[in-house]
Amino acid sequence: MPQSQPDNHQDLAPMRHTLAHIMATAVQHLWPDAKFGVGPAVENGFYYDIDLGETTISEEDFKRIEKEMRKVIAANQPMERSEKPIDEAIAWAQERKQPYKEELLNDLKRAGTTAAKDLDADQLGIATDNKTVVEKVSFYSNGDFMDLCRGPHIESTGIVGAFKLMRVAGAYWRGKADNAQMQRLYGVAFTTEQELDDYLRMLEEAKRRDHRKLGKELDLFTFSELVGAGLPLFTPRGTVLREKLTNFAEQLRRQSGFERVSIPHITKTDLYKVSGHWDKFGDELFLVESQETSDNFALKPMNCPHHNQVYASNPRSYKDLPIKYFETTTVYRDEKTGELGGLSRVRSITQDDSHAYVRPDQIEQVVGQLIGNVHAMYDQQLGMALRARLSFRDESDKYFGDPAAWEQAQQTIRDLAEANSLNYFEAAGEAAFYGPKIDFMASDALGREHQVATVQLDFVQPERFKLAYTDSEGQEQRPVMIHCALLGSIERFLSVYIEHTAGWFPFWLAPEQIRILTINDSVQEYVDQITSVLDKTLLMEPVKYNELRYSVDGRSESLGKKIREATKMKIPVQLIVGPKDIEAEEVSVRTQDGEQKVALNQLTEFLRTLS
Secondary structure (H helix, E strand, O other): OEOOOOOOHHHHHHHHHHHHHHHHHHHHHHOOOOEEOOOOEEOOEEEEEEEOOOOOOOHHHHHHHHHHHHHHHHOOOEOEEEEEEHHHHHHHHHHOOOHHHHHHHHHHHHOHHHHHHHOOHHHHOOOOOOOOOOOEEEEEEEOOEEEEOOOOOOOEHHHOOEEEEEEEEEEEHHHOOOOOEEEEEEEEEEOOHHHHHHHHHHHHHHHHHOHHHHHHHOOOEEOOOOOOOOOOEEOHHHHHHHHHHHHHHHHHHHHOOOEEOOOOOEEEHHHHHHHOHHHHHHHHOOEEEOOOOOOEEEEOOOOHHHHHHHHOOOOOEOOOOOEEEEEEEEEEOOOOHHHOEOOOEOOEEEEEEEEEEEOHHHHHHHHHHHHHHHHHHHHHHHOOOEEEEEEEOOOOOOOOOOHHHHHHHHHHHHHHHHHOOOOEEEEEOOOEOOEOEEEEEEEOOOOOEEEEEEEEEEOHHHHHOOOOEEOOOOOEEOOEEEEEEEEEEHHHHHHHHHHHHOOOOOOOOOOOOEEEEEOOHHHHHHHHHHHHHHHHOEEEOOOOEEEOOEEEEOOOOOHHHHHHHHHHOOOOEEEEEOHHHHHHOEEEEEEOOEEEEEEHHHHHHHHHHHO
């Protein structure tokens, strides 16, 4: 059933926007020559882009900025809206020596659509209908501060909630690297002090769970300057995680009738010109030159155009459909260096990708299977609560295909969401350029929501590639293409999952499942008996029967040190072996739930309960 989005960002946006103005007022009081860019409300807070010339704001300045902000709040200044003709507004900006505001206003004067096309008009606080030249613009004033602004705001500065300045970062004016660099001052804001305190505690916990920190501590992945930014290298332990997750995703796909294909990592750029990706994402491609031919190549940024060529390699009948391909493979995108971060944003992206080619009457069945796969992975195996975002087009011109066909496809997505009892909400502007999507949003242990799996309908690429099948009357028809990725980007998913679990992976997924810790050298023969049991123990994982992954710590170190090190590495099962265990023919089993004695002849069954 459809649901509204659960966060209250929109409800709090006027308050947070007002706090952005209060912060700008305080900055102007402290640095009268400050020049301002834009200052919107954002999720959890607000920011303002500021140019202070040679002066740099540091965290040491936060307290005095906050103190000045509280003076403005205590004064309970009304937030007063007014309008000015565009020429009068430009004169205002010139008189106030606000060049960034002047630039925006001149853009609006030249063409009312400029700001809407090049910038986010809502974020800038500019009113435009995208059709006509702007004749008047709105301003908001509080005390001695006036700002070009669309609003909305709350009544007065005295009724804002709890806030805290958090950080300052560099930001290029209008997001363009060849423009002036400004200082972006961020704050967070909530209705009450308790909500603010809860959020700050969550941030501290998020630091503890940071996947970049845990990735190093648990020896999962690394980066090398010689290899390049955004190109992660996975260690043996991290590779176990990747393989186990990938194997599970592939098994689910096989059970739904998908067959593996394999494609190269480079292609002629012509392929993406046909698909439309070149026009949309050409500046994100890594280009490759041949020394043998004049062909222009690129490292593949996505897989669907290649899979289309596999489909097109043979004539297809309606009896052949659905035809389903899957592949786990790496794609490459030339992401901006400043946007790279750990595994969250990388340049080598491993996808568990699949594409089904179906008749229209098969859409419901195939999508239903894929939704079942999503639930099997996240709800049943990974323990992450899901809801669905129906990602639809907006009114912009960035989408390919007939708008009427889009509306039909979007209604099909709604019907599928209802038929599969999804908890969903709709989001305009989030569709792929070729079709609407069901994007699954998973909540992590801190309540943060992340887009993970996706199921997408595509009526555009089959048309652009002239994909066809022959129907029962011998007529040529276009198949519908269904894209699906369960993990999406495996790198990005790992960044989410490492933080969700804080590195305490479930037993089936843990890189090292068991560590045997000896009390002294006298137990070595008994350790051999235990390892013999472990070697013969096969666990039924989500994928298939698998051997246990274990190690033995027989060093001449104290047991306490061994336990601390195993716990630091987040080994889910520690088997502690001492002389008394030999006599009792048992072993001490230590897990996150505590410690217990397990008879050696019952160890296999005990471990199977953990898998």
